[in-house]
Structures are given as C-alpha cells and as structure tokens.
Amino acid sequence: MAIYILRRMISTIAVMAMVGIFVFLLLRLAPGDPATIIAGTKGTPEMIAAIREQLGLDQPLPVQFVRWALSVLGGDFGVSMFFGRPVLELISQRLEATISLSILTMAVSVTIGVSFGILAAWRAGGLVDRILTAFATLGFSVPVFVVGFFLIYFFAIRTRWLPVQGYEPIEHGIGPWLVHLILPTVTLGIPYIAFIARVARASLLEVLLEDYMRTALAKGASSYSMLFHHALKNAGVPILTVIGISFAYLIGGVVITETVFNIPGVGRLVVDAINNRDYPIIQGVLILTSGLYVLINLAVDLSYTLVDPRIRY
Amino acid sequence: MTISRRDFIRVGMAVGTAVSIPSILRAQTSPADSRTVRMVMYPPTVFDPIVGTDDVSQNHGLAIYDTLFALDSKFMPQPQMVGKWGVSDDKKTYTFELRDGLGWHDGGPVTAADCVASIRRWGQVASGGQLLMERARDISRKDDKTFTISLKEPLGVLIDLLAKVSVPSLFIMREKDATRPAADRVTASIGSGPFKFNEALAKPGASFTYDRNEQYVPRGELSDGLAGGKLVKVDRVTWINIADQQTAIAALQAGEVDFLSTPSADFYSVIESDPNLALQVLDKGGQDMCLRMNFLQKPFDNVKARQAMLHLIDQEAFLRVMAPDPKYAYTVTSIFGNGTPYSNDENTGWFKRGGDPERAKQLFKEAGYAGEKVVILDPTDWRAVNDASQLLAAELRKIGVNAELASSDWGGVLERQANKGPVENGGWSICITSDFDFTQGDPVTAVFLDASGEGFAGWPKNAEYEALRARWADVETLEERKALARKMQGIWWDFIGDIRLGQAVLPIARRKTLTNLIEMPRIAMWNMQKA
Numbered sequence: 001m002a003i004y005i006l007r008r009m010i011s012t013i014a015v016m017a018m019v020g021i022f023v024f025l026l027l028r029l030a031p032g033d034p035a036t037i038i039a040g041t042k043g044t045p046e047m048i049a050a051i052r053e054q055l056g057l058d059q060p061l062p063v064q065f066v067r068w069a070l071s072v073l074g075g076d077f078g079v080s081m082f083f084g085r086p087v088l089e090l091i092s093q094r095l096e097a098t099i100s101l102s103i104l105t106m107a108v109s110v111t112i113g114v115s116f117g118i119l120a121a122w123r124a125g126g127l128v129d130r131i132l133t134a135f136a137t138l139g140f141s142v143p144v145f146v147v148g149f150f151l152i153y154f155f156a157i158r159t160r161w162l163p164v165q166g167y168e169p170i171e172h173g174i175g176p177w178l179v180h181l182i183l184p185t186v187t188l189g190i191p192y193i194a195f196i197a198r199v200a201r202a203s204l205l206e207v208l209l210e211d212y213m214r215t216a217l218a219k220g221a222s223s224y225s226m227l228f229h230h231a232l233k234n235a236g237v238p239i240l241t242v243i244g245i246s247f248a249y250l251i252g253g254v255v256i257t258e259t260v261f262n263i264p265g266v267g268r269l270v271v272d273a274i275n276n277r278d279y280p281i282i283q284g285v286l287i288l289t290s291g292l293y294v295l296i297n298l299a300v301d302l303s304y305t306l307v308d309p310r311i312r313y
Numbered sequence: 314m315t316i317s318r319r320d321f322i323r324v325g326m327a328v329g330t331a332v333s334i335p336s337i338l339r340a341q342t343s344p345a346d347s348r349t350v351r352m353v354m355y356p357p358t359v360f361d362p363i364v365g366t367d368d369v370s371q372n373h374g375l376a377i378y379d380t381l382f383a384l385d386s387k388f389m390p391q392p393q394m395v396g397k398w399g400v401s402d403d404k405k406t407y408t409f410e411l412r413d414g415l416g417w418h419d420g421g422p423v424t425a426a427d428c429v430a431s432i433r434r435w436g437q438v439a440s441g442g443q444l445l446m447e448r449a450r451d452i453s454r455k456d457d458k459t460f461t462i463s464l465k466e467p468l469g470v471l472i473d474l475l476a477k478v479s480v481p482s483l484f485i486m487r488e489k490d491a492t493r494p495a496a497d498r499v500t501a502s503i504g505s506g507p508f509k510f511n512e513a514l515a516k517p518g519a520s521f522t523y524d525r526n527e528q529y530v531p532r533g534e535l536s537d538g539l540a541g542g543k544l545v546k547v548d549r550v551t552w553i554n555i556a557d558q559q560t561a562i563a564a565l566q567a568g569e570v571d572f573l574s575t576p577s578a579d580f581y582s583v584i585e586s587d588p589n590l591a592l593q594v595l596d597k598g599g600q601d602m603c604l605r606m607n608f609l610q611k612p613f614d615n616v617k618a619r620q621a622m623l624h625l626i627d628q629e630a631f632l633r634v635m636a637p638d639p640k641y642a643y644t645v646t647s648i649f650g651n652g653t654p655y656s657n658d659e660n661t662g663w664f665k666r667g668g669d670p671e672r673a674k675q676l677f678k679e680a681g682y683a684g685e686k687v688v689i690l691d692p693t694d695w696r697a698v699n700d701a702s703q704l705l706a707a708e709l710r711k712i713g714v715n716a717e718l719a720s721s722d723w724g725g726v727l728e729r730q731a732n733k734g735p736v737e738n739g740g741w742s743i744c745i746t747s748d749f750d751f752t753q754g755d756p757v758t759a760v761f762l763d764a765s766g767e768g769f770a771g772w773p774k775n776a777e778y779e780a781l782r783a784r785w786a787d788v789e790t791l792e793e794r795k796a797l798a799r800k801m802q803g804i805w806w807d808f809i810g811d812i813r814l815g816q817a818v819l820p821i822a823r824r825k826t827l828t829n830l831i832e833m834p835r836i837a838m839w840n841m842q843k844a
Contacts, residue, residue, distance in 0.1 A: 030725075031721055031724075031725040031728055031729065032721070032722065032724035032725045032727075032728050033724070033727070033728045034724075036724070036727040036728050036731060037358075037723075037724050037727060038358070038359055038364065038365065038498075039364070039366060044438065045731065047364070047438055047495065047496055048731070050494070050495070050496030051364070051496050053496075054496055054497060054498075080517070082358040082359060082517075083358065083517040083518070084360075084498065084500045085517060090517060090518075093516055093517075094519075149559060149563075152560070152563050153563075156563060156567055157563055157566055157567055160567065163567070163569060164560065164563045164564045164567045164569055165555060165560050165563070165564050165569065166553075166564075166569065259556050259557050259560075260557055260560055261560065262553070262554075262555045262556070262557070262560050262561075262564070264516055264518070264519030264520070268518065268519070268556065269518060271556075272518045275694065275722060275723070275724060276358060276724065277724050
C-alpha cells in the first residue's frame with residue numbers, strides 16, 4: 001500500500017504541474033490585462049506600460065513562465081498584482097471560511113443523506129420512500145441561490161434569528177462561527193443530501209435484493225442486523241465514492257453559496273481575481289485546489305479497503 | 314395519552330430555548346455599536362490613489378490622506394492642510410504655509426518636503442498636474458512648513474488644480490512614499506488624514522477597516538463639502554464588499570450594515586417602502602453617460618458618420634435602460650454637464666426627443682458607409698452599459714448599420730479599448746462609458762473634453778477646439794470661462810467629439826440611523842453620525 005500511496009502522491013504533483021501550465025497559458029491567452037485594470041479607466045498608455053514593466057508582464061511568455069515555475073517550486077506562489085500581498089497569505093486568510101463551510105456541509109449531508117437513503121431503501125415503494133424521493137428530486141433541482149434567498153428572507157429578515165451574511169472565524173467562538181454557517185450549510189447541503197440519499201438508496205436496494213440477504217432473513221437475522229451489518233457495509237463503496245466526489249466538488253463549487261451569504265472564502269477570492277486578472281492568485285488557487293482534489297480521491301480510494309476487504313493496493 | 318401541565322411547561326421551555334439560541338449567540342457576536350459604521354462599498358484593489366484612478370482608490374485616499382486644498386459644497390477651492398497662502402504681484406510665485414498640528418499616522422510631522430514630493434509625483438500622472446509641471450519653473454521647500462511654486466507664466470487655475478477631486482486628486486503622502494516613481498505603487502497606507510487604515514483587520518477583497526485618527530487636528534471651520542473641519546464622529550468604519558445586491562439589501566434591512574454605496578435601481582422601491590431605510594443622493598451631479606467613437610477608423614473617422622450617431626441617439630430611450638427610475642435620470646446636451654457653472658445650450662439644435670433615425674440613415678449614406686463592421690465594446694459585468702450597448706446595436710441595425718457587440722468583462726473591454734487599430738485587428742468602433750457630471754466643469758482635467766487626438770479612448774482631434782481649451786487655464790473670471798465654454802461647445806457639436814447619452818444620478822441607500830453624510834461626488838466618512 002505504501003508504494004501505491006507514493007505512486008499516487010507523485011501523480012498528484014504531475015497533475016498540479018499540468019494544471020499550472022494549462023492555467024498559466026490560458027490566462028495569458030485570455031483577453032484582459034492586469035496593468036490596464038490597475039491603471040483604471042483614466043490610466044494613460046505610459047502609466048499602463050510602466051505598470052506592465054513593474055509587474056514583469058512586458059517580458060516574453062517563456063521568461064514569465066520560467067520565473068513563475070521556479071518560484072512555485074520554491075514554495076512561493078507569488079504576490080497578488082493588486083493587493084501586493086503573498087498569494088499564500090491571501091489564500092490562508094480565506095481558506096478557513098471555505099473549509100469550515102465545506103466540512104460542515106459534508107458532515108450534515110452525509111449524516112442526513114445516508115439516513116434518508118437507508119430509510120427510503122428500507123421502506124422502498126412506501127410513503128416514506130416517496131416523500132424522501134420527492135425531497136431528493138426537489139433538492140437536486142432547486143438552484144442554490146433560490147434556497148439561499150428563501151432562507152435569508154425567513155430566518156434573517158423576518159425572524160432575525162440568524163445573520164444574513166458574513167463569516168466569523170472560529171477563534172471568535174464556536175457560537176458566532178456556527179450561527180454564521182447555519183444558513184449557508186443548509187443551502188449548500190440540500191443538493192448534496194439529495195444526491196447522497198439517492199445513491200445510498202439505490203445502492204442499498206441493490207444489496208437488499210442479493211441472495212445472501214434472503215439467506216440472512218431466512219436464518220432469522222433481525223432487521224437491524226440485516227440493514228447495518230450486512231447491507232450497509234456492502235453498499236458502502238458507491239456511497240463512499242459519491243461522498244468523495246461530492247467533497248472534492250464542494251471545495252471548488254462553494255462560490256455561489258459564498259456569494260449569496262457573503263462569505264469571504266476561496267471561491268470569492270478566485271472569482272474576484274479572475275475579474276481583475278490577478279494571475280498569481282488564480283494560478284495559486286487552482287494549483288492548490290487540483291492538489292486537494294487528487295488527495296481527496298486518494299483518501300476515498302484508500303477508504304474502500306475499510307468497507308471491502310477484497311480491495312487491496 | 315395525557316399531557317401534564319409540568320410536561321407542557323417543560324416542552325415549552327425546551328422549544329423556547331432552542332428557538333432563541335441563535336439570537337442569543339448572534340447578540341454575542343454583533344454588539345450594538347453606535348460608534349461603528351459598516352458600509353457596503355466596492356473594495357479598493359489599488360491602495361495608492363495616485364496610481365489607482367478608480368473612484369474607490371480615491372475614496373480610500375480621502376479617508377487616510379489629506380489635501381492641500383479641498384472643494385466646498387459649491388465646488389470652490391478652500392485651504393485644507395494649508396494655513397496661509399499668497400501669490401506674488403506678477404502672479405508667478407505662490408507661497409504656501411502648512412497649518413499647525415498636521416502629523417502622519419506613524420507619528421512624524423507633515424513637512425513642506427512631503428508636499429513638494431507629492432506634487433511632483435502627482436504631476437507625472439494627473440492631467441492637471443502635468444499642466445502644472447509644464448508651467449512650473451520650480452517647486453521647493455523654504456522651511457519645514459513653507460513651500461513655493463514658481464511659474465514660468467501665470468496659471469489662473471493653479472489653486473483649482475490643487476483642490477480637484479477629479480482623478481487622481483493631489484493627496485499628500487510622506488516624502489519617502491512620494492519620491493517613488495508614479496507607476497511604483499505605494500503599499501503602506503500611511504497618511505495624515507482623519508482616518509487610519511487598520512492593516513491588521515484588512516481582508517483584501519472582503520473588508521477593510523478604518524479607525525478614527527485620534528491625533529487628527531481638524532480645521533476650525535464648519536464642514537462644507539470636502540472642505541472645512543473634518544470632524545470624525547465615529548470610532549470605526551468598515552467597508553464590506555458584498556458582491557450580490559440582494560444580499561446587500563437584506564443585510565441593510567436586517568441592520569447588519571448601515572450604508573450601501575450603489576443600490577441597484579431594481580431595489581429602490583424595496584428601500585423606499587422600508588421605514589428604516591432611505592435613499593439619498595450624495596452626488597447631485599451623478600454620472601454623465603457618454604458614447605465614444607473611434608476617430609481613427611472607419612466609419613467614424615468621417616464627421617458625417619459621427620453626426621449620424623448624434624441624430625440616432627434617443628437619450629430618453631437610453632436613460633430608460635441605464636437609469637430606469639425617472640427621478641434619477643435627466644437628458645444632457647451640454648458637454649459641460651448639467652450641474653456645472655459652464656453648462657450651456659450653444660449649438661444644441663440637434664437635440665430631438667425620440668432621435669431622428671431617418672436623418673441618421675441619410676447621414677451614414679452621405680458618409681459613404683458601405684457596410685463596414687461597427688464593433689461596440691460591451692462590458693457584460695457593467696449592467697447599465699451592457700443594456701445600453703445592446704440597445705445601441707439594435708438601433709444601428711434598424712438603420713442598416715452592420716453593428717456587432719464585442720462582449721467581455723470590464724477587464725477585457727479596457728484592454729481592447731486601448732487598441733487604436735481597425736476592428737479586423739482587434740480594434741473597436743464604439744464604447745460607452747461614464748464620468749462624473751461635475752468633472753465636466755473642468756476641461757483641463759476632464760478626459761471626455763480632450764480633443765488633442767492623444768487623450769481618452771476614441772482619440773477625438775480638433776485643433777480649433779484645442780486652441781480654446783488651452784486658454785482655459787489662463788482665464789481667471791467665471792464670466793470669461795462661461796464665454797469660453799460656449800465657444801468650445803459650439804465647435805464640439807460641429808465635429809462631434811463624443812455623444813452624451815444622458816445623466817444618471819445614483820442615490821446611496823442608508824439606514825435612517827446613519828445621518829449627516831457629506832453630499833459630494835466622493836464618499837467622505839467624517840461628519841457622519843450613527844444613532
């Protein structure tokens with residue numbers, strides 16, 4: 001397994017390098033010039049040229065790339081062209097909000113989604129199953145911003161129970177941190193709950209129809225034992241897969257929720273950076289996100305061994 | 314099953330506690346603080362207001378830096394950092410003495426050397442500053458509090474230039490910051506103004522915090538426009554960037570923020586119907602929307618084609634898409650805007666309600682227009698201009714012009730706008746933009762009023778007009794300037810330097826507990842109070 005992990009880690013570096021090259025070239029080929037944006041609408045050509053020179057954008061593309069690649073290899077992702085601060089500092093400032101929202105959303109989604117899936121599978125075809133299936137379809141179909149504004153209207157404007165927007169770092173206390181994350185978590189979690197519930201239900205239903213389940217029933221196994229000792233463990237691989245994919249997707253996909261609830265996370269950082277053509281931030285965020293994505297996939301692959309003893313690396 | 318009274322009370326208390334927990338927790342995180350103002354503002358991305366020519370950088374500059382002179386509510390220059398000043402009999406030497414009590418946020422005193430270095434740096438980039446540097450023989454310090462500007466020949470607008478709020482304004486920086494090249498951005502936000510930038514709480518792109526400068530010594534006069542005593546009546550102001558308008562309005566309604574700098578017109582009715590909120594116009598002149606044509610390329614290198622555009626435009630139709638609430642939208646026919654002393658009606662006979670598409674079609678024909686592609690730069694992230702660009706494309710197509718929208722975000726528009734080449738080589742034909750109405754009162758610094766051929770996008774060129782514009786700096790009386798303005802406008806509407814699409818006055822939204830806001834084109838944070 002150690003060799004497998006090592007191989008996967010090396011592939012992670014390769015993926016990050018490819019993403020880096022691709023993003024670097026894509027940004028330079030896209031229209032828009034950071035120097036022009038910095039100089040603003042009233043910037044003179046001389047001013048724009050001087051800013052380009054100061055930022056090193058007047059250098060040939062290969063020179064720019066080599067400089068950037070060498071600094072990244074040295075662990076330096078550069079300095080924001082606008083804010084003049086190190087990219088890693090800016091990302092770390094925003095990372096806590098995004099990670100908090102993602103982990104909380106995932107925890108809620110997995111707990112509720114798997115529970116719903118089990119319940120729906122156990123009562124397949126019944127009223128509970130229909131209600132949960134309807135919820136899953138609805139949760140999957142309604143856009144995040146619609147749910148978000150709906151929740152804001154009722155829980156923030158009408159009742160004033162929860163804040164409309166913003167984020168409080170966990171160092172300010174668990175209470176404020178949690179209060180600011182309740183509405184975003186619910187908003188972001190609904191489609192994931194629906195997704196995980198659907199997959200869990202389908203996976204469990206498939207297992208419940210297996211011969212060995214009938215055998216277990218014939219041997220007098222209790223419902224609890226059948227469901228949790230036999231079925232859930234065997235249905236675990238696809239559920240773990242979607243949880244892994246969802247989590248990785250979540251990291252990169254929280255931007256709408258961050259926008260609706262004005263959470264200063266990495267998603268907002270990268271969207272603003274794209275608008276400003278702040279190349280170092282965009283490159284830094286995408287490289288780190290791709291690395292995280294690969295690592296999450298690795299963690300999911302490794303977790304398969306826990307639920308399926310036949311899988312070995 | 315029976316429910317005892319005790320069970321009922323127990324369940325009721327549990328439910329009540331559960332329901333109130335979020336409010337209790339929230340109360341702990343957001344203490345009522347009448348000394349803190351939270352403003353929804355676009356975040357500055359460039360903190361050096363000499364390099365960053367956007368309005369946000371200027372607002373940041375106004376908070377932390379001070380100025381030698383400042384405009385009062387009638388747009389007249391008044392001393393601010395300057396205590397005493399005088400001019401020699403030949404009007405070639407100005408002497409300025411700084412008032413007492415001026416100090417930098419890092420503790421040092423403001424000196425004449427700081428002022429000299431700041432003027433020189435500003436003179437590299439600002440159009441008004443460049444004019445000053447052209448005319449200046451010498452700018453030098455006499456002692457720690459006194460400096461002089463010696464001129465080769467008199468410059469009637471000198472004090473006006475020093476007080477201007479058109480970008481970039483002359484903010485006084487520390488000598489060690491101001492001696493950097495103009496393009497080398499100053500990153501240390503240390504000024505001598507009424508607010509200190511709180512570096513520790515800065516979250517770039519998300520929020521910025523400004524604390525009251527307790528050492529600031531305001532002038533003794535009452536606050537008047539951007540002039541007079543800058544009395545800060547709150548301890549802290551936080552600028553919050555809320556990208557989504559609906560979220561920003563909800564935050565304002567919930568009392569999480571006190572001020573919203575640019576509410577969308579879609580929400581005016583929501584704000585007006587909320588008893589706790591108010592709309593207020595701080596910048597009475599608002600923005601003049603302007604259509605710029607590329608003078609260097611076909612078809613607008615031909616005056617007939619430009620005249621065609623002038624007759625095609627129905628300002629009221631454009632205002633309906635750019636500023637839908639008629640309370641805040643006006644037509645404008647003077648190149649000097651609606652609200653400046655130089656606004657006039659010279660040579661404005663072309664204005665016709667509804668426009669004159671038939672005349673426009675005829676004029677395009679007379680211009681020899683043969684179906685060339687007319688590319689309109691269309692910023693999709695600037696809604697008003699995006700809508701106006703689409704309307705313009707539709708109007709042009711109706712009269713047989715081959716109009717094409719070049720849609721991109723604002724960054725893409727800015728880059729393409731700098732391309733002077735033909736459309737086949739990535740150039741453009743038309744772009745729509747805006748500038749402050751009050752700025753149009755100063756042809757020296759107003760980019761729209763430059764017809765040197767080297768100025769703002771479109772690069773209009775007219776020697777006769779430019780000869781008159783060059784005289785502006787030397788004219789001293791208001792009446793003389795008004796007469797000059799009429800002549801300039803007369804020529805402008807003959808060669809059609811650009812086309813005005815209307816004036817949009819944009820209100821801010823605030824909670825009614827926030828009062829005494831300064832009604833000027835820049836957002837100044839002194840004087841305001843929170844109940």
